[in-house]
Amino acid sequence: MVDVVAQMGPAFLGSRLKRLGERMQASAAQIIADAGIPLQPGHMAAMAALRTGPKTIGQLADASGTSQPGMTRTIGQLTKLGMVADVECDDQRSRMIGLTAEGTRTVNVIASDVWPRVGMAAEQILDRLEGDFLRQLAVIEESLSEASIAERAMQSEPGRLTLLGWDPALAHEFHDINAEWIEAMFVLEQTDRDVLENPQERIIDSGGDIMFVHAAGLGIVGACALQKTGPAAFELTKMGVRESARGLKAGEFLLEGMIDRARQLGAEKLYLLTNRKCAAAVHLYEKLGFEHDAGIMADYGARYDRCNVAMLYTGV
Template identity: 30%
Template sequence: MTNYVTSYIISLMELFKRAGKMAMGTRVRFLSEQIGQDAAEIYRVYENDIQPKWFPVFYVLSNEEQNTVTSIAEAIGHSHASVSKILTEMSKAGLVLEKTDSQDRRRTKITLSKKGKDLSEKIERQYADVNEAIEQISAQATNNLWAAIEEWEYLLGQKSLLSRVLEIKKRRESMDVKIVAYQPKYKEAFYKLNEEWISKYFTMEKPDRDALENPESYILKKGGSIFVALLNGEPVGVCALIKREDLGCYELAKMAVSPKAQGKSIGFLLGQAIVEKAREMGEQRLFLESNTILKPAIRLYEKLGFVKVVGPPTPYDRCNIQMELKL
């Protein structure tokens, strides 16, 4: 059996070497299981009738006279349901008592039973020995695992591993996107991409059709621009820079991204292209109109630097917010 376990551990170590940081979760879980197995055996050796998973709850109750399920859950970072389950198991083992709060009968107060209090005194010797053993390991190790865990917990608390991976995925996929100037061959895409999102949330209006059916005369010949986002050569996003004579500036408008291409920063790349074009033209500000139900779009505009303003009457029934960017 010992040879099998040794062989298993060696195989795992080889896997970790080959997989590298991709095996982070598996490696941390393996280390946790190793320590957990030892912890269970340590409780048995010291004849302390407690399961390792009970320790956080037991420790809180050992250091405070009484508690509630909610306060324990907050103290140890567990869910209410998880703490309730542990308390049920500890209650069956005779370690805790539950009683209704005399001042608020909706609350249940949790305390250690006499058996639990006796155990909390007896277990101090185990605590001291375990602490000394960990100090020995720390002294022999090149890196301080305890400090590293604290640091990782802090950093992951600021931004999870999932969030970081998704950001990198988005950045990598956005590198496959190419922003190009409008050509007549993109006329159909310009119309269909805009029609798709407008029809999903609102109704196509006359100003929409004027611009989408005649982009050359309505936008380009008046001094505007249109940019198209290509993904593997396919148009998946569009955005226009439209001259507004009534405002004395240009408007960022007709931005649309295909649902199948969302999550690749295409809207942001199109917006950046529009802003940069306006700067090249020497414009002082950019204007746009939108609707607050389009929360991702509003966040995108804010990321580009737009702020809410009160502008002139809008030709669109769907518009309930106007924004401006100082260039």
């Protein structure tokens, strides 16, 4: 099953972070429960802030980065649990909240047992990453403080397309984009696997190239390869575009770029192999200068069991 949230890239960043947070908080809740503490992860920020002394609702909201109504609900829950209570304040206009004796005992247990265990578990995950993730997270938070997603979206140009050259770090995109559409319509053949799992060896090192199309707000949405099959012969192969880019003409943009790249590589013969089921793609190939060719079918068609269409580029 395709992970739609992951596939949608930056456009679904908020949903992905929310999903990640829910998974981590569910595990943290289990650790808290195992320690015999009657609290939830959502209570932790308020408890941590109150360790340093009494605070107003506004101060607690600022310290945790939450809304005042949300913090009011949290304090109401902690009050019912006997963890916090109102404390005397010189300013009668402000409500000051402090830890009770039970709250102090509980937060000390949390600080000595729960938070270190959760922290060490999180560090094990962070150690697998490159760069300072927490600093990167802080940059995202700072950027949102400067301008919200809504404000930035109003100034952006949705769907702006850009061609990107081969980068080994994008090998998984090349694999996933193509495996997705091939498996949805056909059967992934060994010939497909050889190329998708070894793009550097099968395409790049043999004199071909791979390009990607990036859509603003969506990330990498398409990929295509030029596989060198002779001194000046190239097969245009493994061209796929994600469903998320539908309506942006990313396929046409990518195909035009691949034709230009084939010229740069000195291609005298540029051909492709496909299937009649890919009707929209065949129409696009015809539109941009490919013609059905029996000779190409005879010479190369046996490469794929699914091949029943062979085309040769005849455009200027």
